[in-house]
Amino acid sequence: MVRCWKRSENCLEEAQCTDGGPDASSRSHFPHKAFWVSLSASLILVIVALGLTGHLGLPQPHSESMQIVRITVPEQTGVLINQSAIVDQQKDLVTLVVTSPANQTSTVLFDVKHGLICYKPVDQESCLLQQMEQSDYDNVNSLLREPTHKSQFQLSGNETQRQTEFLGVLAASQVNASLLEEPLQALCQDRSFHWTRRAEGPGKQRLVYFCIDICFPSNICVSVCFYYLPE
Structure with a gap:
């Protein structure tokens, strides 16, 4: 209710303003309603933002620890050797994807944590392990x-610097894949595993x-060659 004052000839008279009475009352409550609606909407947005940040932020430390590095080096014949290194600092893993001049990928x-190297050569039925x-x-x-x-x-x-290493494949000693770590199993899901050992030739x-x-960024390239050892 809004009080209005009218001036008469002899005194001030109190009268009610009937024009726009209900609208005036609504206008008096509108700022309060707008405030609470805005506050509720803001809280909802904050909760949603926090939820998305928490959901997307869980894998963030692992994703930040992974990086793809390209290594290019000219071969002795002048042909460029291209390879990519997927570096996972969190799991101590380095995966080298090597593309030969014949466009074949190995x-x-x-696996630095477990001290193992796993070779997955192209067009082979097995993966080869080395300490x-x-x-x-x-x-x-x-x-x-x-x-x-x-x-x-x-x-x-x-x-x-270029060097050649020879590894003999112990064909008779097949490895039980279930005893290996998850990164090795994931790399060679459809292949058998065999141990190798370093040899003179x-x-x-x-x-x-x-x-x-x-090849490695330390300017070292290693040609790893495999052959089967006698049974």
Whole structure:
């Protein structure tokens, strides 16, 4: 109810303003309603934002720890060797995807936490396992322990050290895949596993049946060649 004052000739008279009475009452309550509606809407938006942030933020530390690095180095014949390294600092994993000049792709997984290397060569029915040695740790750390990762490394052909390693495949000692760690099982789901061991060379009586060339940012390229050991 709004009180209005009218001036008469002899005194001030109190009268009610009848015009727009209900509207005036609504207008008096409208700011309060608008305030509460705005506050409720703001709270809902904050809750939704926090929920989305929490949901999307769970995998964020792991995603930030992963990075793809491209490594390019000229081969001795001048052909460029292209490979990609997927670096997972949180799980201590480095996965090298190597593409040969013939456009065939092989995968090499370095599981630093468990000290294992898994080779998944192209057009082969098995994956090959090797225990990591100190030189392997040093090479992988050039990717895994970099303070600030680059997205690409262009190695110089003149400064790159090249070496060849021979691994003998113990064909008779197949590994039970269920006893291996999850990254290895995921890499070779449809293949068998066999252990390998470092050797001086296959000798004349044995033939190397495939090689994988892998390079590291420390200007080291290793050609890993495999052959079957005698039963």
